[in-house]
Amino acid sequence: MPSIEQTLKHAFAAIDKRSDDLIGLSQSVLSDAESGYREHRTAAKIDKWMLAAGLSPRTEIAITGIVAKVETGRPGPNIAVIGELDSLIVPAHPNAHPETGAAHACGHHAQLGNMLAVLTAVLDPKVQATLSGSVTFMAIPAEEYIELEFREQLRSDGSIEFFGGKQEFVRLGEFDDIDMAMLTHTTAEGIPGAIISGAHNGMIGKTAEFRGVASHAGAAPHLGVNALNAANVALSAIHANRETFRDADYVRVHPIVTHGGDAVSSVPAKVNIETYIRASNIDAMIDGATKIDRALRAGAMAVGAEVEILTTPGYMPSRYDPVMADIYRKHAETVFGAENVRTSGQRASSSDAADLSMLMPTIHPWVDCATGNGHGADYLVQDYDMAVVKAGKAMTATVVDLLSDGAALGTRVLNSYRPEMTKERYLAQLREFRSEKVYTE
Ligand SMILES: [Zn+2]
Ligand SMILES: [Zn+2]
Known part of the structure; x- marks a missing residue:
């Protein structure tokens, strides 16, 4: 040999x-x-x-x-x-x-x-x-x-x-x-x-659709429900949770807005967000995902919109x-x-x-x-x-x-x-x- x-x-x-x-x-x-x-x-x-x-x-x-x-x-x-x-x-x-x-x-x-x-x-x-x-x-x-x-x-x-x-x-x-x-x-x-x-972090994927009511953005915003404002509050609420992530868990949450409105003269009735929740272990991934759901929901509730959250299995740590x-x-x-x-x-x-x-x-x-x-x-x-x-x-x-x-x-x-x-x-x-x-x- x-x-x-x-x-x-x-x-x-x-x-x-x-x-x-x-x-x-x-x-x-x-x-x-x-x-x-x-x-x-x-x-x-x-x-x-x-x-x-x-x-x-x-x-x-x-x-x-x-x-x-x-x-x-x-x-x-x-x-x-x-x-x-x-x-x-x-x-x-x-x-x-x-x-x-x-x-x-x-x-x-x-x-x-x-x-x-x-x-x-x-x-x-x-x-x-x-x-x-x-x-x-x-x-x-x-x-x-x-x-x-x-x-x-x-x-x-x-x-x-x-x-x-x-x-x-x-x-x-x-x-x-x-x-x-x-x-x-x-x-x-x-x-x-x-x-x-x-080593790689694991992650969970999420898409969220905020649904409001369209109306004239100048003449009658009071008749609308602004889905972009709902998303804004949700993003702030996500940021408000960051201090609760432990350094040892390497948590990363990084949302993007994939649809932000349809016409500038109209109160946005549909806004979409995608995000990951990454962490070095499954428990921290689940903990992060729970907090993100809470934040997304809070954004919708703040302005009377509704939100549909789809959570998708991401990758393992x-x-x-x-x-x-x-x-x-x-x-x-x-x-x-x-x-x-x-x-x-x-x-x-x-x-x-x-x-x-x-x-x-x-x-x-x-x-x-x-x-x-x-x-x-x-x-x-x-x-x-x-x-x-x-x-x-x-x-x-x-x-x-x-x-x-x-x-x-x-x-x-x-x-x-x-x-x-x-x-x-x-x-x-x-x-x-x-x-x-x-x-x-
Ligand atoms: Zn890559
Ligand atoms: Zn690659």
Whole structure:
């Protein structure tokens, strides 16, 4: 049996040989961004690549998702290597789609490249011959939790149940035979290199519709009920609750107004708000959501309007696996240089990768290879060698390590892991988060 160093030499050479193509694919995705559950052109590119690599991908899973499994024929764990298909919507971004404003302001285009880098390495016969178990490559839709009305529409026509693509993959059974999972996000923090062991906040989504009565805004405002004033009071009431959030819970509440009125000469009769309630644990998420409901209701009551509140299950807080993270760290130090690998603590952002961490050993490293504000108009991946090639090599080395030697290390990771919840409990928890309430008094 060749040593792991020899295997990795072959694996990295296979990636280096395709590095221009891998970066080219990422940049092609960047130039034609699509937001969640709309990623048809992006998915077609991944499908084409996998077919050309000799795999038989399954397509249209959770609308646009793609799955291809590489089986070694020897027993061992099945590791999912994930790339996210979706973009954000940031119309001012230089690579924004001219019609939809869809833009890769979170760097998911690079994830597809680094996932395919792992695929390229694992398909190398000299690499595959040393592995046990299997590797499943998943291009998954809709990590960014946006366009809630559109997703609610998809939900009511039965196309999806949950707004996050990984949640849908779990619901559809795509993770039933997966033992552990990994993906690599890009980030822009000004210190190039890899970041390990960070944690994600969980979150709950809410939309609120304030309904008042339209009337002449100049001649007869006394005959109207101003839904915008209701929303204003509600937003102030939300702010009045902020001092009750504990620092230790990393709570973030950040509402936007998606519809603020119809005509300036008319008292606004319909105003819509969307918000998240994020926190580092489920109890704080529920506590925050209760306070936000109270504030929304108070706004409506203050002016005699009514409010309809739709609460949607967001993402779980993360429990990324420390044992698996240590294995990744060892290889990241080789690939990026030990001085370029750092750890991070709790982050206030959220991801449905965290949902997977409730169910199986999961790691979610970042590569600091971009500039600008994440989710902003100036967010640009600058170092594609790091985002695609090096990120792909670090994940490849982790996969090879886990599955070499009869998958000894992979088996050890599995044996040391205790899931936070079963798949059934997880889906039940998501469904418990959902509610629709109307307050008229
Ligand atoms: Zn993002
Ligand atoms: Zn992202």
